[in-house]
Amino acid sequence: MARSLLTLAAAASAALPDVEIQGVRQLTTGTTGRYDAALVSVPGGEDLVARVPTSPDALADVESELIALRALTAGAREIMGFDAPELRGTAPFDDTRVIVTSYLRGYHVEASHIPAGRGVADAIGRALARIHDLPQSVVRGAGLPVRSPADARADLERLLDAVGRSGRVPVRLMVRWREAVEDDRLWDYDARVVLGGTQSTSFVLRDSPDGTPEVAGVLDWQGLSIGDPALDLHWSAGAPDAVDDIFAAYAAASVRAPDRALRVRARLHAELEFARWLVHGIETHRPDIVDDAADLMDSLSAGLAGDALLADLPHRDRGDMSEAIAILDRVPRDVRAGADTSMHTDAFNPADLSLHTEEVWDSAPPRTASERASADASTEAVDVTQPVAPARPSAEADATDPSDATQPVDLRDDRS
Structure with a gap:
């Protein structure tokens, strides 16, 4: 009560x-x-x-x-x-x-009611980008959770194992979700500061002097952590008119370009909400919740006929310069700084490189007397019996290999 x-x-x-x-x-x-x-x-x-x-x-x-x-x-x-x-x-x-x-004064807009174009979608997208661009020290300094892409992927694998054992998930959905979790392209992202699963109603809005909606504040900070930014965008799947503008505003406001699989991963997280609801019903021994989740997944499966989750996922381009630069940036700086550059100079005595001054460096077999006479008759005489200094080693060969209205706002989230 x-x-x-x-x-x-x-x-x-x-x-x-x-x-x-x-x-x-x-x-x-x-x-x-x-x-x-x-x-x-x-x-x-x-x-x-x-x-x-x-x-x-x-x-x-x-x-x-x-x-x-x-x-x-x-x-x-x-x-x-x-x-x-x-x-x-x-x-x-x-x-x-x-x-x-x-108390944050303002108004909320349900995801399904967010219109396309400049306005609520743009304001929310930009606000999310600013949250995701917060310094990670905000989270790390408070001892809040830090989850890598590998951690996020492993969590979803365990979730799919749990719902798979229930026997209540349509085969089409299990195959779809398994393929997504197993696709490496989805999990090559940089973890960011996230709210950990916000909703559209987490954003308190107000109108600016020119009448344009703007975010006045953000609620639901209980999931603050470092993790997958797609978690905070999964609700956009319920905003069909505005989803393109939300992602466009997010990308434009972010100081870093979002990963190319962000939108696919956000959709995956949205679909997996049904799986999480099923697990909740199982763990709390609520058959009514289990049945509800199963019915929802049956409807989802029917609605996704012919829809390929990974169809719009970009293929890797081996010639993509940005990826090449990203790879270079992963090389540990201390390794590169410690490379041997002792041969990157001409300040040395070439004679010091001759280790075997008495050795004849001639790969040809010894000549007979008649062969030597014939050669002497056609060219200037060259005394091949004199020692020849070995070729100077290259520097490359010597270097070490671097491997956030007027009506009162209910500050509770939609889960209320």
Whole structure:
């Protein structure tokens, strides 16, 4: 049963012992949520958000969010150019925890309602790029998770093994997903700072003076980590009118070109949400969830008939100069710096290179007397019996081989 407003006000007081709670009002979308939440008024006219998790999973997310919000320093927030919730207080409450943060005013747009063209799609794409371009030290310094492409790939392999054992996944989907996980081209990407699975409603929007939507803030920081940027774009599969503009704005705003398989991988993550829902049902012993997930995958499989996930994936071009440069950049600098350059100069005595000054360097067999006489009659005489210095070794042979409205916003995510 949802906690009353008086209970939530008491929870906020526990987290803010030195702050007077002047009022409290409900903050909800009217659905069964993962949090009980309220807007709390404090002196100065500011509204804060107090949230209490309603399940162990939601509590785990709160604990992760606390670390993430503390990791977002003033410098990191300045780089983003939009707001993230500011932590104001937290305290144990009713065998769980209350978290109080600043309130981000604005509005949300569901993915399926995002229109094409300049506007919401462009704003969200650019905001995501700025998050992904944050210095990785923001994550590493806070001890948050770091997942390499190999880690992400292994996670999906385990997920497919689990759903495969259930016998509830259509063969077409299993083949499609296995092929994607096994394709090396999908996993040759640079891990970035990510939110770890955001939704379109994670972005709080407002209209600029000229009426253009812009991102005022971003919610859902509990998954902050270093990982696959495609995770934060998987929801774009539910925005058919705007998906092209989202990716275009993302690419244009990023300081680094996104990997060529980003969009394919984002679609893969979107499809695998059904598999994760199935695993959740199995692990929680909920046959209703298992059946629901299986029905969803049957529909997905039917809808994907004739659709090849990897069809638009670029083939490797052996002559691609950018790939060649990328390979060079992977060569350890200390190895190259330690290469032997002692022969890269002409400041040496050629005579010192002759190791066998008394040895005749003539590969021809000895001449007979008559052959020598014949040669002497046709050309100037050359005394081949004199020692010849060996060819000077090349330098190449000697060098070491380097191998973030007006209506109140429900700050809970769509999973509420």
